[in-house]
Amino acid sequence: MQETRLDTARIRAARRVIDPVFLDTPLYRCEALEAVLGCAVSIKLETANPVRSFKARGTEVIASRLAHNGSCAVVCASAGNLGQALAWSGRGRELDVTVVASRFATRTKLERIRALGARLELVDGDHEVARERAAAIARYDGIRLVEDSLDLETCEGAATIGLELTEAAPSFDTVLIALGGGALATGVGHVLKEAAPEVDVICVQPLGAPALTHSWHQRRVVTTDSTDTIADGVAGRCPIPAVLDDLLLVADDAVLVQEASIIAGMRLLLEHAGLVVEPSAALGIAAILEDRDRFAGRHVVTILCGSNVDVDAYRRWCAPAL
CATH class of the missing domain: 3.40.50.1100 (Rossmann fold)
Structure with a gap:
């Protein structure tokens, strides 16, 4: 089974x-x-x-574990809600958060990500393109990649x-x-x-x-x-x-x-x-x-x-x- x-x-x-x-x-x-x-x-x-x-329920768990392990940075791709949640959870634990999103994402969500202190990188294309870019950043910088639903x-x-x-x-x-x-x-x-x-x-x-x-x-x-x-x-x-x-x-x-x-x-x-x-x-x-x-x-x-x-x-x- x-x-x-x-x-x-x-x-x-x-x-x-x-x-x-x-x-x-x-x-x-x-x-x-x-x-x-x-x-x-x-x-x-x-x-x-x-x-x-609801997304912060997951990012709270991620950020808590990263902070406990001494990590200082994290990156994710987001249509908006995950990015806001990770920015909120990371800010409270002094994590540097990078969010990659499509430049066509909902403007209100993007503005809120910035307001919560995350670094926002916009890409041409949809969420799958953003996922590819977030993975590349994680590899280059050697930081944790958060993948919604996979993690x-x-x-x-x-x-x-x-x-x-x-x-x-x-x-x-x-x-x-x-x-x-x-x-x-x-x-x-x-x-x-x-x-x-x-x-x-x-x-x-x-x-x-x-x-x-x-x-x-x-x-x-x-x-x-x-x-x-x-x-x-x-x-x-x-x-x-x-x-x-x-x-x-x-x-x-x-x-x-x-x-x-x-x-x-x-x-x-x-x-x-x-x-x-x-x-x-x-x-x-x-x-x-x-x-x-x-x-x-x-x-x-x-x-x-x-x-x-x-x-x-x-x-x-x-x-x-x-």
């Missing part, structure tokens, strides 16, 4: 080194959404923290969300998880399948960035030449084989949703929950909108994974709600 890379004991140890500001995030029933969606909906809110996303700290930091879900004495049937690189899905999925195996773990990805979903269905790595989605936080083209192996062990399904549904999900979260979220965080709501019959009568948890939005773009997407 194939074994996962994740380990529950390490996940519990990870929780002990994460700054409490990122832990025990709100989990609550949102009745206002239920009337619209036709099922019971609970929200796990991962946006009310200093970096407005276990990112997965096991995210997995602490799963601990909080299961410790809340859950009555939910399904958890909808945004699928990008796979750290959130594999981490949370691992905990749920160990502690609450009856809960369905469903991963959600945009139709315009389907690589890991196609890989899950075909049980082999499938890459794409490009991505076309407003959900920049999950817009990867080249799945990591080890991450796919982990995902195959914990995901019950992986689905794709349309851009219009993502925008509709963002509007519903604003109108009925008073929450501003980035497109990646609305993937779970989008999945319900596209398959109401599947979720009717069920209790669904959706993880709102980030709220770093470009204000102008958000106004365009959510104009009717505003």
